[in-house]
Amino acid sequence: MESTIKSDGLLVSSYIQGNEKSLEILIVRHKQRIFSFILSKIQDREISEDIFQDTFIKVINTLKRGKYNEEGKFLPWVMRIAHNLIIDHFRRNKRIPKFNNTDDFDIFDVLSDDTLSAENQIIKSQILEDVRSLIEELPDDQKEVLLMRMYKDMSFKEIAENTAVSINTALGRMRYALINLRKLIEKHHIVLVN
Incomplete structure (x- = not known):
């Protein structure tokens, strides 16, 4: 009973x-989440079990x-190890996975990270x-604002001038573009892995 309330760090x-x-308590506590993550990428139970074991080795x-x-960040650390082993598996089999998502993912953090490892470079391009x-798939007005802001690094003032709308309209379009992008990510079951 006492062990169930101990933090991962303890x-x-x-x-x-x-x-x-x-x-053993840590493995039991996180097995389902880690194994499900591996299986969702590998799509083969036997290979997933091997990768799960390799992760804990x-x-x-x-x-x-x-x-x-990784004080206080045991699960994300283990997930990164599993993730790297999945990449290694695909490399060995010359098949790069269509990598996608975990929780708390911010696409624009990944897009702006200049110091990426080889694994992260592969994932970033995917x-x-x-x-x-x-x-x-976004409506044209939302797509236009999103592309100008994120890929051309334009200010909302510049976007407003270029699209002949008010700054508030440009901000609104950006907001809806991000909301719709999130919905599309869920709809297509895309998991964006950092």
Whole structure:
């Protein structure tokens, strides 16, 4: 009972200090979410189980070597490890996945990140491609404002002048473009992975 209320951080510390049971609690706590994420990308239960096991082998090795420094962010850290192993799997099989989303994702953070690893570069180009195709589905007035703002780095004042509308109208179109983009991402089940 007591173990269910311990935070991930406390369990990680406890495991590092030699309590093997703490890792078991962490695995049980997050297994469903991590395994579902892997399976959604791999689409093969057996390979997904292998990647899930490899993920936790990597987690254990990192913890045992004292290299863990993601204080309070255990689950996102494990998800990144799983994600990198999925990329490795596709690389080995010469098949780049159509990568898409996790929670709390901001497309424009990824688009503006200049310091991307090789894995993230692959994902970024896929995300750009996916987002570009979704933008094409937006109504023309929203698409125009979104492209001017995000890809041409124009101010709302410049957008308003170029489209012969008020700044408030330009802002409104941008707002609706983002709302509709979010709906399209959900409709097409696109998962944008950072």
